[in-house]
Amino acid sequence: MVQVPLEERARRIRRTILRLAATSVGCHLGGSLSMVELLVVLLGRVMKFRPEEPRWEERDSLILSKGHAAAGLYAALAEFGFFDTEELVQRYNADGSPFTGHVNAAVPGVEFPTGSLGHGVGLGVGLAMGYRLRQRSNRVFVVCGDGEMGEGSNWEALQIAAQHHLSRLTVLVDRNGGQNDGPTEAILSQASLVERLRAFGLKTVEVDGHDLDALGRALEEPSEEPRAIVARTQKGAGVPMFRGKGPHYATFNADQLRRALTSLGEVTP
Amino acid sequence: MTGSPTSSTTSSGADLLTSPQDWLREQPGLPNRQVFRHTLARLADVEPRIVLLEADLAGGGDPFPVRHPGRFFNLGICEAAMLDIACGMAATGHVVFAHTFAPFGAMRACEQVRLGLAYARANVKLVCDYGGLSGAFFGPTHHAIEDLAILRAMPGMTVVSPADGLETIQATRALLEMEGPVYLRLGRNRVTRLEVARPAFALGRAMCLREGGDVGIIAHGEVGVSVALDVATRLEAQGVSARVVNLHTLKPFDEEAILETAERTRLLVTVEEHSILGGLGGAVCESVATHGVGRRVVRAGIQDRYDSTAGTHEALLQRHGLEAGALVESILNALPRPRLAAMAPGSRRG
Numbered sequence: 001m002v003q004v005p006l007e008e009r010a011r012r013i014r015r016t017i018l019r020l021a022a023t024s025v026g027c028h029l030g031g032s033l034s035m036v037e038l039l040v041v042l043l044g045r046v047m048k049f050r051p052e053e054p055r056w057e058e059r060d061s062l063i064l065s066k067g068h069a070a071a072g073l074y075a076a077l078a079e080f081g082f083f084d085t086e087e088l089v090q091r092y093n094a095d096g097s098p099f100t101g102h103v104n105a106a107v108p109g110v111e112f113p114t115g116s117l118g119h120g121v122g123l124g125v126g127l128a129m130g131y132r133l134r135q136r137s138n139r140v141f142v143v144c145g146d147g148e149m150g151e152g153s154n155w156e157a158l159q160i161a162a163q164h165h166l167s168r169l170t171v172l173v174d175r176n177g178g179q180n181d182g183p184t185e186a187i188l189s190q191a192s193l194v195e196r197l198r199a200f201g202l203k204t205v206e207v208d209g210h211d212l213d214a215l216g217r218a219l220e221e222p223s224e225e226p227r228a229i230v231a232r233t234q235k236g237a238g239v240p241m242f243r244g245k246g247p248h249y250a251t252f253n254a255d256q257l258r259r260a261l262t263s264l265g266e267v268t269p
Numbered sequence: 270m271t272g273s274p275t276s277s278t279t280s281s282g283a284d285l286l287t288s289p290q291d292w293l294r295e296q297p298g299l300p301n302r303q304v305f306r307h308t309l310a311r312l313a314d315v316e317p318r319i320v321l322l323e324a325d326l327a328g329g330g331d332p333f334p335v336r337h338p339g340r341f342f343n344l345g346i347c348e349a350a351m352l353d354i355a356c357g358m359a360a361t362g363h364v365v366f367a368h369t370f371a372p373f374g375a376m377r378a379c380e381q382v383r384l385g386l387a388y389a390r391a392n393v394k395l396v397c398d399y400g401g402l403s404g405a406f407f408g409p410t411h412h413a414i415e416d417l418a419i420l421r422a423m424p425g426m427t428v429v430s431p432a433d434g435l436e437t438i439q440a441t442r443a444l445l446e447m448e449g450p451v452y453l454r455l456g457r458n459r460v461t462r463l464e465v466a467r468p469a470f471a472l473g474r475a476m477c478l479r480e481g482g483d484v485g486i487i488a489h490g491e492v493g494v495s496v497a498l499d500v501a502t503r504l505e506a507q508g509v510s511a512r513v514v515n516l517h518t519l520k521p522f523d524e525e526a527i528l529e530t531a532e533r534t535r536l537l538v539t540v541e542e543h544s545i546l547g548g549l550g551g552a553v554c555e556s557v558a559t560h561g562v563g564r565r566v567v568r569a570g571i572q573d574r575y576d577s578t579a580g581t582h583e584a585l586l587q588r589h590g591l592e593a594g595a596l597v598e599s600i601l602n603a604l605p606r607p608r609l610a611a612m613a614p615g616s617r618r619g
Contacts, residue, residue: 105389111360113389116380122350123385126357129342133320134361153381156350163345 006212009079010040011264014238016075016085018252018260025093025101026251030235032072033246034176034209035143038231039076041215042141042172051081054108060138061111061127065120065154066145066174067103074099074107082109118151120144121171125157128166128226141219142171147179150188155200161226162201169226170219171202174209176233180248194230202228209233239263277311277332285311285438293434298459301491302398304434305455306331308441309366313337316445320358322367324351348378355393356385364392364445370404371397371413371454375420386450387423394444394451400430401492401542402571402589403456405582409575413454418547420452421520427451427472428520430541432494433463436517439470447472456491456542458582465498473518475526481510484600485534485564487527489516489549492542492591496569499593500540504600519549524556531562536604538567542591545570567603569596 013036020027039062043049047060064073074092078085091097098106102115112123124142131138144154161169173193177184184190197204203223207214209231218229236246241263252260278284283291285307293299310332313319321333323343334341344351348369355367367374374397375382385391397416404411420428429444429451431437437455444451465478475487478494479501488497494515501511514530516523531537537557539550550568557564571589586592590599 112356113384116384118349119353119381119384122353122381123357123360125350126354126359127361128357129354130320130358130361130363133340133358133363136361153347153349153353156345156347157353160344160347160350160354164342 006040006044009044010036010212010238013040013072013075013079014264015261015266016078016089017071018239018257018264019089020071020075020092021250021260022252022254022257023089023092024251026249027071027101028068028248029071029250030178030242030246030248031066031069031145031174031176032075033236033238034233035066035069035072035174036076036238037210037212037215038143038172038174039072041212041219043076043080045216046219047139047141049109051109054082057136058138061124061140062109063111063120063124063127063140063142064103064114065142066117066148067114067120068101069145070101070103070115073103073110077107077109083107117145117148118153121154121161122157124169124171125161125166128161128169129164131168132166138168140169142169144171144173145179146173146175146177146190146193147184147187149173149190149193158197158200158202165224166226167224170229171226172229172231174233175230176235178235178245178248197228197230202226204228204230206230206232210237277307277314286442289435289438293438293462297462299434300458301431301434301437301455301460302457303330304437305396305441305453306333308438309333310336312442312445313340316364318362318364319445320363320365322351322355322365324348324369324373326369348373349381352378352381352393352395353385356389356391359391359393364394366394366396368396368398370399370411371416372399372411375413375416375452379419382420382452383423387425390425390449392448392450394453396453396455398455399457400454400490401456402576402585403458403491403542403582405585406579409577412576414544414571415547416452416454417519417541417543417549418551421547421552425450426520427518428454429472429518430454430490431517432489432491432515433460435462436470440472440517443470443472454490460491461495463494463498467515470517473521473523475523476515476517477512477526478515479511479513481512482534483509484511484536484538484604485514485530486511486538486540487514487516487530487549487553488540489519490542492586493540493549496591496593496596497540500538500596500600503593503597507597507601509601509604516549519552522552522556527553527556528560528562531557531564535564536567536600537564538569538596538600540569540591540596542586543570544573546573565603565605567599569599
């Protein structure tokens, strides 16, 4: 199998996300683009999985707690072979298709349905506890939004992760600084997020969330405790025309798609 | 008495699983929630996939953590996280029982139940005691009068409300044998053992406990079925015969049994320790109205208000008309006069 550089994978995933934004229903664009490197490093460097056998017992698990960024997850799962990218673009929101606007567990590679915020950490803690009880070494990765850290249930579950020393668990926070109604800092500040995660007992690091190497190193660092990675990202990252402030939700017309793809570096006809 | 607080075998050697009737007979009045705990601990002796989660309401005297400490997790006061965690654990092949009080399991963690149990179909059994007004003196924060209406509306849930100890054992075993999410609703207090011949227990299948042709009484749970049988006995003394149906599984709903009861009787009565809105009473009305069965339905249950005055469980139930004497009067007032040709000899209302 030809090794595709992770940078190229990230660019292709972004291309798919932009195409999904150009469907009749659009997608949660900014938060899909901001987490692309997180998913690329997880799926391309860190996680064990078999796309042809999504329920493989030895697999590591990925839970997208910020389930509104479904387009980003679907695009990444397609890039890593769980299904075909063209099938995704054709069937996204098609009548009877599994590709709904919030993460659907009927999509291959998805462990749990998400979209209602504040569930992913608890589900991940449960997986980690269940694997430990079965004496299995599967790792569990949960991707949260920074705005999502306003949900109290996350903090309930984080306490439990620390109490039970769930070293299999890693929580990644996509710290893109934006949420539905505007800037996270203006609505419910997460300025103390790193300190709070540490205080809760998680081994916590803050990294540039678009730096593939930095993310990879943080994820591969051994740990006896559950870990948190606060990934500083930009909404709409990778598409320079958004200047780091991509829209939370977007529905593109053909012209907007062409301009976005050009900005991404695509040569478009 | 049990041989020891953590044993599922009585001093005379009766085993809960192989001779549940004997086991129960030696500990009369044991609350269903304790019966459940002994049952689960006993089942876990033979089923390694069972895990029990608690959110700081395990109480004392549970044999499970003593016998199976590696599969018992008291997670702390965090019902919402507990149910997400339950779903995660279930996904790794465990059969997860999660226990808390009904107001917290069904309402505080309602959306976790919806997402993880109902929608994602986790193999999680949510077991809640303090159903209905059984938390009595502890007040409406600890009552659950709305839980069944909420849980019944969630697609894919199995909702079970056992009547006595034997049924609690039978239900718990049945839940283990089925794959998928369950809400098992128990009370808090001592339970009357039903001294009545009963058909075999099967989830989703109503159980006719008594035949009769005038009134069809449909009930569930610790209070409901006991009151229903008492009412039937009292009605008989007045020349009115009542069919009593124990609908221990509210979902899947045995509509056939309800319609059959409606066809065979002249008045339907529902008895349950739940709001008169949305529970069994609501379900029966939906069924008979949908099928055009012209039967009036008397709904005995908790009235549509929070009851914050102190009192015993029995006193609270009486206030809401959930006792045989008051219910017999309501039934006799509501019972349509039979046509002369169909009138039974000796009928009080002849």
